[in-house]
């Protein structure tokens with residue numbers, strides 16, 4: 001551990017802003033400028049952004065060793081609903097319908113369930129998708145049932161050894177928690193996702209964890225996020241053993257099949273690796289094994305997509321693609337059939353499901369790469385509009401202190417995370433100094449540092 005807390009860089013590049021009528025153009029141009037807009041690129045071609053995080057609180061009921069929150073985060077106030085609604089409107093104005101809005105934090109379940117219901121309803125009303133990003137501790141069946149009824153689309157559970165949950169010594173033991181969460185969420189019409197931070201402490205468990213997730217037909221999406229030196233967590237630099245390649249090989253070992261991460265891209269190749277598989281009864285087969293075919297299908301879909309103004313809606317486009325390219329459609333259908341057939345005896349043991357596998361490579365706060373930030377597919381809603389998640393993590397306190405301006409019938413009002421409610425004037429206080437906070441308000445490096453000083457004195 002360092003003996004001082006992490007200092008974010010003073011100047012960092014921001015994401016591109018939407019200015020024209022083609023919502024996908026800014027991301028496409030960002031990817032083109034760094035040579036990442038190739039035949040397998042889906043970002044900027046089929047959607048204007050992969051997802052946008054709406055941080056509804058900075059509080060959390062855990063203290064992960066790789067937390068991306070800041071030292072000041074625990075001393076802030078939650079944004080009022082009016083501020084969150086205004087940010088949703090901004091997300092919509094940038095990216096249109098279909099974008100996935102991640103209700104996140106901190107842990108969003110520390111907000112009142114009524115607030116989360118209101119946000120789910122508003123996201124639905126705007127034609128976007130909602131995803132609850134949570135450690136799952138407070139997500140009872142009743143809680144998830146209420147959110148599903150309010151329109152929640154996805155729930156993403158973050159479970160891993162960085163959380164230091166009491167009584168668990170490995171990712172395999174944590175599967176008990178994962179099973180319980182699946183039971184709480186299944187049958188509610190929610191897509192179930194799992195997030196895992198990859199670090200030295202669980203690297204050897206990755207194949208077993210991947211196998212476990214492969215064999216859960218309820219799980220639609222699994223994401224592995226590589227350790228990054230950002231935020232308040234006490235673990236810092238990523239060990240050399242953790243690379244995009246080594247993580248991909250470990251996941252493939254668990255899935256028992258090559259996953260062809262290089263075929264289709266979601267944004268910059270140094271940021272994200274994507275695979276799509278069919279699974280059944282303890283077997284998995286990659287759907288992206290035939291790269292030329294995948295790229296031809298993508299080109300054909302692009303050719304029948306006449307609305308650049310939002311996320312592509314694949315299903316109606318498939319019908320038109322079949323009409324225009326019947327031979328290609330037949331080949332794609334044949335490939336799908338062959339992939340399912342290769343599940344072999346797995347077909348006798350369980351249902352056939354599609355699962356997406358994602359590896360995410362966040363950047364260290366002091367090593368931001370401008371081209372990746374400018375072609376980021378994973379944004380955070382801030383007072384000043386959407387911003388790359390890596391940039392936001394590197395300068396979180398600056399954005400928490402930056403005021404949102406709301407224009408109402410009686411004039412403007414302002415809010416920042418240092419105040420509990422809207423203010424009539426724009427002169428808002430600075431965030432509290434964590435050096436002055438009581439021990440119980442501290443987490444991550446600040447708590448460890450304070451504890452170490454206490455122990456030494």
Ligand code: SF4
Nearest residue numbers: 271361362376389390
């Ligand atoms: S958040 Fe960071 S790592 Fe992720 S896509 Fe954006 S720039 Fe890349």
